[in-house]
Amino acid sequence: MAVHVIDHPLIQHKLSIIRDVNTGAKEFRELLEEVSMLMAYEFTRNFPLEEVEVETPVATANCKVVSGKKVAIIPILRAGLGMVGGILKLIPTAKVGHIGVYRDPETLQPIEYYCKLPPDLSERELILLDPMLATGGSAVAGIQFLKQRGATQIRMVNLIAAPEGIENVQAKHPDVDIYVAAVDDRLNSHGYIIPGLGDAGDRLFGTK
Numbered sequence: 001m002a003v004h005v006i007d008h009p010l011i012q013h014k015l016s017i018i019r020d021v022n023t024g025a026k027e028f029r030e031l032l033e034e035v036s037m038l039m040a041y042e043f044t045r046n047f048p049l050e051e052v053e054v055e056t057p058v059a060t061a062n063c064k065v066v067s068g069k070k071v072a073i074i075p076i077l078r079a080g081l082g083m084v085g086g087i088l089k090l091i092p093t094a095k096v097g098h099i100g101v102y103r104d105p106e107t108l109q110p111i112e113y114y115c116k117l118p119p120d121l122s123e124r125e126l127i128l129l130d131p132m133l134a135t136g137g138s139a140v141a142g143i144q145f146l147k148q149r150g151a152t153q154i155r156m157v158n159l160i161a162a163p164e165g166i167e168n169v170q171a172k173h174p175d176v177d178i179y180v181a182a183v184d185d186r187l188n189s190h191g192y193i194i195p196g197l198g199d200a201g202d203r204l205f206g207t208k
């Protein structure tokens with residue numbers, strides 16, 4: 001299992017604008033979609049290919065197409081929704097599942113409150129999405145829920161991760177590769193990533 005930091009210049013540039021407190025919801029949404037699309041370009045880099053013959057108008061060409069497992073992308077509600085459109089632009093045939101998780105205030109255990117997934121999970125490469133990997137609680141629970149339903153191949157894609165979240169996911173799910181645009185310094189006492197970008201869901205949907 002590995003952590004892949006996707007630090008392409010365009011991603012770093014757009015991420016700087018996303019982080020800015022003065023960036024409004026419209027621009028935040030557009031940039032998160034663009035960065036997600038650029039990240040998809042990178043996290044699909046090792047997808048297997050197979051050879052095909054294509055008839056061009058003048059000859060037969062030996063070409064390649066993506067083979068291997070079909071893809072499903074699974075945003076963790078609600079901020080993960082902001083990454084779906086960009087990834088679908090590059091992988092338009094992917095199915096989209098949704099997982100909602102909250103933390104029980106008494107037991108502090110993650111509780112699944114919504115789950116709608118494609119039926120053939122074990123036959124798919126699953127891409128779990130959440131812009132912020134903070135404590136890793138939702139990610140660890142989300143991965144667990146997917147595995148309980150038969151998933152065998154999962155990648156996790158985050159915009160910004162805290163070292164604590166990466167450590168947590170790596171400890172509980174060492175088979176899951178993490179793709180992230182930036183690894184920040186730490187979490188604060190409220191569980192926010194520092195410096196981070198604030199609450200990704202609120203900034204995405206303008207709810208603050």
Ligand code: URA
Nearest residue numbers: 134192193198199200
């Ligand atoms: N979730 C967010 O939206 N932001 C953080 O900094 C941490 C978790």
